[in-house]
Amino acid sequence: MAKISLKICCGMNCLAHGGQELLDLVEDSPTYTAYVELACVECLNTCGDRGYNSPVVELNGKIYSNMTAEKLMELLDQLIQTNNN
Amino acid sequence: MPLPSLNIFEKMRGLYTPVINIRRHVLSEVGRMVVEGRPPHYIEEIPYRVIPKSTPTYRESVFKERAIVRERVRLAFGMDLKEYGAHGPIHDDEVVECMKPIKILKRPIVNVIKIGCERCPEESYWVTNLCRGCIAHPCVTVCPKNAVSIQNGRSVINQDLCIQCGRCAQVCPYNAIAFRERPCASACGVNAIGSDEEGYAKINYEKCVSCGLCIVSCPFGAIAEKSEIAQIISSLKAGKRVYAEIAPAFVNQFGPLVTPPKIVASLKKMGFKDVVEVAAGADRVVLQEAHELIELIKKRKSYRIETSKKKNQNLPDNLESNLNIDSKEVEDSVIDSTVNKTFVGTSCCTSWTLAAEKNFPEITAANISESFAPMVEAAKIIKEKDHEAVVVFIGPCIAKKEECFIPKVAEVVDYVMTFEELAAVFQAFHIDPTKVPPDNDLQDASSLGRGFSVAGGVAAAVIKQTKKMLEADITIPHVSVDTLKECMALLKKVKQNRLDPAPLLVEGMACPYGCIGGPGTLAPLNRAKRAAQKYAKEAIHEYPSDFSSAESDT
Ligand code: SF4
Ligand code: SF4
Numbered sequence: 001m002a003k004i005s006l007k008i009c010c011g012m013n014c015l016a017h018g019g020q021e022l023l024d025l026v027e028d029s030p031t032y033t034a035y036v037e038l039a040c041v042e043c044l045n046t047c048g049d050r051g052y053n054s055p056v057v058e059l060n061g062k063i064y065s066n067m068t069a070e071k072l073m074e075l076l077d078q079l080i081q082t083n084n085n
Numbered sequence: 086m087p088l089p090s091l092n093i094f095e096k097m098r099g100l101y102t103p104v105i106n107i108r109r110h111v112l113s114e115v116g117r118m119v120v121e122g123r124p125p126h127y128i129e130e131i132p133y134r135v136i137p138k139s140t141p142t143y144r145e146s147v148f149k150e151r152a153i154v155r156e157r158v159r160l161a162f163g164m165d166l167k168e169y170g171a172h173g174p175i176h177d178d179e180v181v182e183c184m185k186p187i188k189i190l191k192r193p194i195v196n197v198i199k200i201g202c203e204r205c206p207e208e209s210y211w212v213t214n215l216c217r218g219c220i221a222h223p224c225v226t227v228c229p230k231n232a233v234s235i236q237n238g239r240s241v242i243n244q245d246l247c248i249q250c251g252r253c254a255q256v257c258p259y260n261a262i263a264f265r266e267r268p269c270a271s272a273c274g275v276n277a278i279g280s281d282e283e284g285y286a287k288i289n290y291e292k293c294v295s296c297g298l299c300i301v302s303c304p305f306g307a308i309a310e311k312s313e314i315a316q317i318i319s320s321l322k323a324g325k326r327v328y329a330e331i332a333p334a335f336v337n338q339f340g341p342l343v344t345p346p347k348i349v350a351s352l353k354k355m356g357f358k359d360v361v362e363v364a365a366g367a368d369r370v371v372l373q374e375a376h377e378l379i380e381l382i383k384k385r386k387s388y389r390i391e392t393s394k395k396k397n398q399n400l401p402d403n404l405e406s407n408l409n410i411d412s413k414e415v416e417d418s419v420i421d422s423t424v425n426k427t428f429v430g431t432s433c434c435t436s437w438t439l440a441a442e443k444n445f446p447e448i449t450a451a452n453i454s455e456s457f458a459p460m461v462e463a464a465k466i467i468k469e470k471d472h473e474a475v476v477v478f479i480g481p482c483i484a485k486k487e488e489c490f491i492p493k494v495a496e497v498v499d500y501v502m503t504f505e506e507l508a509a510v511f512q513a514f515h516i517d518p519t520k521v522p523p524d525n526d527l528q529d530a531s532s533l534g535r536g537f538s539v540a541g542g543v544a545a546a547v548i549k550q551t552k553k554m555l556e557a558d559i560t561i562p563h564v565s566v567d568t569l570k571e572c573m574a575l576l577k578k579v580k581q582n583r584l585d586p587a588p589l590l591v592e593g594m595a596c597p598y599g600c601i602g603g604p605g606t607l608a609p610l611n612r613a614k615r616a617a618q619k620y621a622k623e624a625i626h627e628y629p630s631d632f633s634s635a636e637s638d639t
Contacts, residue, residue, distance in 0.1 A: 010340040012517045016109050016508040016607065018101030020340055024609050040341050042519045050134075051113065051512060069101070 003037040004079050007058040011043025013051030018068070022055060025069050026076075035080050093271040093302055094568070094597040099609035103143060104306035110135045111154060112314065112506055115161040116513030119318040125180035131158050153201040153306075161312045163189050166196050186320035188499060194295045194310050194486045197286045201307035204284040205267045210247060210254055212240045215261035224253035224262060272302035274569020274595070275440050292443065296436035296569060296595040297483030297604035310483050310604075313500045314510055317477055320500075321356035325475045330463045332363045332480030333530075334538035334600040337616030338504045338608045339511075339518055345620070346523035354521055355514050358471075363480065364530030366463030367537045367546075368629035370433060373456035374590075375550040377429045378561070381589055382551075384426075426451050428579065429590050431543045433458045435484040436595030440569050445576045452591075457494070459537060460485055464497035475499045479507055481538075481603025484595065503605025531629045535621040539614055540567040540599030542621075544592035546629075553628055563590035568597050 008014075008022050023040060026032045046063055047054040053065035059075060114131045132151035141147050156166055159175065162183040183189060212224075218238035225233045225240065232246035233253050240261070242253070254262040269286050270278040277292035278299060286307065288299075300308045320327050329352050336345060343351075349360045430453040432438055441449040456462070464476045477500045478485055485501045488494050502510070511518060533546035544565045552558060564584070566575045572593040578584050579591065596602040601613040608616070626632055 010342045011519055012339070012508060012511045015340045016113070016505075016512060017106060020608060020612070021099060021101040023341075024099060024612070042342065043517050050117070052110075 004035055004076065004083070005039075005058075005060050006036050006076070007039045007041045007044070009042075009044045009047070009054075009056045009058075010040045011047070013047040014043070014055035017051060017054035019055040022057065022067060022069060022072055025072065031080075032076060035083065036076065092597075093266070093268060094298065094602065097302070097304070098602075099611075102304075104304065107135060107143075107154065107306060108157065108309070109505065109509060111157045111161050112312065112509035113512040115158060115312075116314050116318060116509045119184055119315045120322070120513040122322075125177035125184075128158060128162075128175055128180050131155075149200065153198055156198045156200065157309055160196060160198075160309050162315050163311050163313055165191065166198065183315050184319055186316060186323040186325060188313070188316060190311060190313055190316075190486065190489075192487075192490065193288070193290050193293070194483060195288060195293060195297060195300060195308060196310070197288060197308050199285050199307075201305055202285045202303075203305050203307065204280075205269075205286075206265060207267055207280060208249065208270065209244060209265050210242055210249060210251065211263055211265050212242060213261050213263050215259045216240050216257075217259060217261070219258065221258075223256040223258070227252045227256050268302045268304055269299040269308060272298045274298070274571075274573060275444065294436040294439040294443065294569070294595070295484045295487035296440075298569075298596065300483070301604045311486070312502070312506055313486070314502060314506050314513075317500050317502055318510060318513065320475050324356075326358050326471060326473050327356060327475045327477060328467045328471070329357045329360045329477050329479055330363050330366070330460065330467060331360055332460070332478070332482070332538065332600060333367065333535045333620070334481045334603065334606065334613065334617060335479065335504065336620040337612055338481075338606060339508065340608075341612075343518040344523060346526050347518045347521055349527060350521045350524035351511060351516050351518040353524060354516055355510070357477075358474075359467075360527065361463055361467055362527050362529040362535075363459050363463045363478070364534035364537065364624075365466055366459035366461065367433065367534035367543075368531050368632065369462040370454075370456045370459050371531075371533055371546045371550050371629045374429055374431065374454045374547045375554055377426075377454055377456075378547060378551050378590055379554060381426055381429060382555075382559075382561070428452050428588055429454055429547075431547070431590075431592045432456045433537060433543055434594050434596075434600075435482070435488040436569060437572055437593035439484070439487070440572060440595070441576060441593065444573060445580060448576065448580050458485075458488065459534070460488070461494050461497055468497050477502060479504065481596070481600050481606040483604050503603075504607050505605050508607055528625055530624060531626040531631060532621045532624040533627065534629055535617070535624055538600040538617045540594045540597075540602075541565040541592070542599065543594075544590055547590060547592075550628055550630065553630065561590060562586040562588045563592070564588045565592040565594070567594040567599055567602075569595045 008019055010019055026036055026038050044056050046056050055067050056065045057067045114134055118127055132154040135154045136147055136150045141150055144150050216239050218235060222235055230246045230248055232243045234241055275292050275294055277289045279287055281287040297310055300310055352360050432454040438453055460478045467474050467476050476498050478498055479502050481504055489498055489501060533549060536542035536546050544563045548561050566572050598610055601617055602610055
């Protein structure tokens with residue numbers, strides 16, 4: 001089974017607006033680390049000039065902006081469930 | 086099984102909350118305004134950029150949300166707060182003043198934004214909905230003041246009688262009685278936060294030591310500190326010879342991709358002439374404190390040997406002769422105040438030294454090390470090389486802004502900015518450190534100096550250095566504590582001589598886990614700690630004294 005690919009933007013805007021906390025969320029959870037291929041990447045250039053779309057993540061090739069821990073968990077849980085079925 | 090409860094500092098740690106979100110957007114907007122050289126009235130636009138929606142997100146109305154942001158903007162520019170209730174447009178002149186490359190910061194650094202404060206009740210015990218009005222009602226029985234009674238089938242606490250002993254909460258079979266804390270006050274280790282007549286949080290500045298921990302603990306974001314980013318950016322833009330000194334806690338603050346050489350490169354790209362590690366100053370502090378410690382040990386030699394014998398330790402034969410080493414340096418650094426010295430108190434944490442002086446003047450005056458904080462020592466290194474240097478301290482610390490009001494410190498350190506503020510300045514300059522080609526690695530400091538950022542690191546460094554200088558493996562009784570509450574409790578014990586063995590070295594840190602837990606940090610604690618320890622190991626020299634010997638070798 002292919003792992004879920006999750007790229008978290010670690011550019012300055014995203015980092016200042018919660019990117020690092022998202023990294024922690026996935027890294028510190030054994031459930032997620034088992035299913036997710038986590039990468040910390042350079043600026044994805046989608047946060048907007050002023051960073052109001054930060055933080056940005058790329059999940060299985062799709063870009064999501066204004067990511068929060070709650071939203072990310074929901075998305076990951078959904079993907080893990082469909083993968084398991 | 087319930088999880089163990091967390092203390093106030095651990096509760097919101099590592100979470101990116103909307104409070105932080107607003108704070109950071111305000112900082113980066115203010116930074117941008119200065120970088121882009123906008124006209125003064127642009128300041129009125131910032132609240133609308135930060136709170137763009139017409140429906141409220143956080144509070145009862147957008148007007149209130151924007152009014153609070155407006156106060157934050159004032160503070161971010163370094164201005165004073167407006168009195169609550171007073172009519173206060175921001176005058177253009179005021180803004181122009183703030184955008185000049187001149188220091189304007191005034192006390193107080195830490196401010197309660199009154200309109201943002203939700204007047205949380207002061208600490209008290211409350212009966213929650215879990216109360217079942219049970220027949221046994223042990224809460225009533227155990228209360229020593231008869232403050233608890235059963236009314237309408239539920240337990241009620243008479244707050245006028247309650248002395249907050251907590252017995253009722255302890256015995257309730259349903260855990261129905263809760264201790265209600267006021268986050269800002271629980272975070273304050275020196276009890277500086279009370280209430281005004283209307284119930285708003287009010288800081289008693291006689292007691293406050295500007296540690297900044299109430300700022301990060303208030304869940305409503307009602308406390309904020311003044312910032313100097315506007316003046317720092319102006320200095321950079323004016324082409325002044327600005328130098329950065331960066332505190333050892335900086336590693337990994339800007340994410341795993343941003344290595345120290347990249348931070349150096351980004352700072353230089355922004356206009357900083359050069360970057361120096363504050364840990365180089367820490368090295369000087371280690372040496373000075375080690376000298377002071379040796380002086381103290383010499384004086385208490387007989388005591389030391391006695392206590393060690395009691396513990397059956399094998400003392401090295403050469404100890405006596407080593408203790409009598411008559412190096413000139415030692416003599417030079419010995420200060421008269423050693424007369425009453427009973428221990429060496431570390432000097433690097435401003436809040437700790439301030440709190441110690443304010444609360445235990447009788448024991449601290451003679452005992453806190455004469456050395457200046459690493460920030461000052463590192464700034465001296467810069468000023469020795471370039472007299473016109475404008476020195477900006479970059480660290481996790483808010484109290485350093487307070488320290489700069491001390492005249493001797495003000496001579497060498499011009500501005501202070503936190504890592505959080507630096508991130509906003511990077512954003513304002515459109516610099517992304519991940520994409521900047523790395524500069525040279527920093528190698529200004531030893532492992533021990535770099536270890537200052539984690540609680541316990543200072544004492545460990547001083548002891549290692551002392552042992553090396555004495556060439557003897559002796560036990561030196563010492564204690565290290567973090568958080569001001571613990572620090573104050575410790576000083577009380579020291580004062581009453583309740584510690585056995587009496588410590589010769591006392592390290593105090595105001596922030597939980599040391600500087601890496603400071604209020605101006607960006608990185609989650611566990612990450613910061615791992616990175617800081619790794620970084621310390623990467624120093625070429627282990628001991629501060631290695632530098633001088635390396636120099637004399639060449
Ligand atoms: S925690 Fe915040 S909102 Fe509550 S009293 Fe303190 S400053 Fe006010
Ligand atoms: S001492 Fe620290 S926690 Fe207490 S009021 Fe001052 S800044 Fe806030």
